[in-house]
Amino acid sequence: MSVNGFRFLAQRDRRSYQFKADMSSADSWDGDHNAQNNMIDVGQLIGPDGAVVWRAPMQTVANMPGGRHSDTIRPGRFSIIWNVDRRAFKGHIHGIFGAIDQDGQFIDSDSVERVATKDGAPSDMARWIFGHSTRKNDPAPDGELTRYAWSLGCFITTPEGQDALWAAGVAAGFVKGDEIPIEVMEI
Helix, strand or coil, X not given: CECCCCEEEEEECHHHHCCCCCCCCCCCCCCCCCCCCCCCEEEEEECCCCCEEEEEEEECCCCCCCCCHHHCECCEEEEEEEEECXXXXXXXXXXXXXXXXXXXXXXXXXXXXXXXCHHHCCCCCCECXXXXXXXXXXXXXXXXXXXXXXXXXXXXXXXXXXXXXXXXHHHHCCCCCXXXXXXXXXX
């Protein structure tokens, strides 16, 4: 179900693609692999009257060491599905659907690409998530954070941004499965 009048806007700073000081260097979990330009993108939820009801920093470029950096979602319009199954994520998360990544792969209504051999991962495990935070996934204890926002194509925010997004959506009357339009713009 679509939530009339509300929409998301993600502003991707083009510098986000330069997530390493030396982009020709090998991916690494050590040191400051992706400290460069981390979470300089901005996510917003805009109400029917045009007022911004939520705003937070985001990481929208796939920058995970060893990941497929081309899993970054292309600029354009697609949808966010409110309140999807958390699995190992902490906090409330939302699915990305109807988007196309930089490889040209379509992300379906289950927030997955149906490419059986992509990275060898089962297609139902490789979800594209909006609003996941830098909280470490289960089984890490609550409160543990990652050093940086690591993304495999998901849109990552801070724990505070994740909690504020949930509060804004609840206040707006969003319920599980609502579909909210989003546009990704590069600036």
